[in-house]
Amino acid sequence: MTELTYLQAISAALWEEMEADERVLLLGEDIGPFGGAFKVTKGFVERFGERRVMDMPMSEWAFVGAAIGAAMLGLRPVVEIQFADFIATPFDMIVNQAATCYYRWQAPVPLVIRAPSGGGLRAGPFHSQNPEAWFVHRPGLKVVAPASPRDAKGLLRAAIRDNNPVIYFENKYLYRKVKEDVPDGDWTVPIGQADVKRRGRDVSVIAYGSMVYEALEAAETVAAGGIDVEVLDLRTLLPLDRDAILGTAERTGKVIVVHEATLTGGVGGEVTAIIAEHAFELLDAPLVRLAAPDTPVPFSPPLEDFFRPNAVKIAEAVRKLAAY
């Protein structure tokens, strides 16, 4: 076991995969001597050299496309998009090329795109977004969004070893805020498996990314009032773990889905639809979605606090649902 922050866990997974597999290389802006905007790749160029830690000019469309081409030809590139918000620039390459090559002509694209996402940092509309739903709507991609250091490490490993394009959303808010013991050695967290982060009988809160911690905090708050909350961390958003989602719905009969991304067209809609379709008879109350309102991410602290779901808002929703 080694105690790692969320950020260190990501770095460790990259480092160990690069040590183990010569085919793994990194591409991104300012990832070399600078170590990346968030310092995830600090020290990497010194260890692995410029051949494997490649500073990119500002050309996301081209270097994501190049990573796809290189992946087809036997490399396993990991691309860092400096902020998830800028993933819109290479969007075409991801959704049209990477997502469809295997289906159309059986060319695997073993590519990982790391996209630091999320708000709560007063970073405004273009350094705070959670664009995961854009990609969840794209068959052929896999989408993961770890919350804990352990999952961050295990899922990144799994993503690098996967033969498909994986969009890896890492939450900036968590980088240095969370820390835990992470097992050493060679293991992965399989893509496609959710994880119950807290067992409970009364209400299920299904979350991912930073909202897992807000949900856990809310669970502690309402526990004092006798409400027993289960927290399911989705971890992977595409493909969703239907069994785990239906399992928690069955256990509590009352479900809230929480995400930091905006409500309409969000992952919450898909999760609640799965429950409504397959577990309707097991429900004791209407399904609840708690998400950011349908606006851009505002900058000013009072606006962003209103925008972003948090433990207080989750606790309020849990109490209401428990009383239903």
Add this chain to the structure above:
Amino acid sequence: MTLATAVRSLTRDDLHTLLYWMRLTRAFDDRVRLLYNQGRIPGAAFSQRGHEAISVGSSFALGPDDVVAPMHRDLGAYLLRGMTPRRIMAQMMGRVTGVSRGRDVNTHGMGDLSLNIIGYVSPLPDSMPLAVGAALAFQYRGEARVALTYFGDGSSSEGGCHESLNLAAVWRAPVVFICENNQYAYSTPLSRQLTVENIADRAAGYGFPGIVVDGNDVLAVYEATQAAMARARRGDGPTLIECKTMRMLGHAYHDDGSYVPRDLLDEWSRRDPLLVYERQLRDLGALTDDELAALDRRIAAQVDDAVDFAEASPWPAGEDCLEGVYAL
């Protein structure tokens, strides 16, 4: 040093106006850095030091009806265009009296069409096609107006840059592109971004003129922009002006910029745009010590006033978040 011929077309008042905008830009930016470091400006703020002659010299060439789409190092253009220090400082602090009413961060989203300013988004160089589109609107209505926009050396590698330059060429659009070559894109030096000596040389590939100017010489920037504006207004199409300069501080104020070689900064600090211009004015006999001191006092008072105004301004109410996603 030879003075740009621009001097001949400028009055003493004009020369002092340029000095005022440059020194206001510097003083405002210095204050922003201080406030950011004190935690009084949330989020982030981009350094302007080294870019004052570019933003001021180029936007000084705009006519009242021309449109400008400034970027993150063009504080001078916003100020010169009539965006008040009060509104900009309140924007930096996320207050309701700021340009975006607390919605966007630092110089992002500081658009105001009543001042003929188009605001920018973070993804670069996304203002370039907007300027081309503004030029299209002018052409469409037969107006003798010009659009001016900016992009960095780093942004010059984006596909959107090339598409915009080509589109402007095909349409012979009345647009002026200013490339602010400050030798770095965040931590990435020019040597890792491109292999050509001058970004302006690329203009030939699109079929319009590309010009290199000293970006630390406000008069040279003004003169080149003035000529490009005239050309665009005549219907002869776009021009690319590459202004060579140096980003003298970090990318933004969270970044100490320690990856930039010290001697490079030392060399460029001797060519500081404010120093260069002060020297030019003194050589022309167009500036006295008293005048400069009075100007700086006036500027300091203005910046103080902007900070007082911003800090006395209310924060937005949380639920304001929901208002105004769609135009009526």
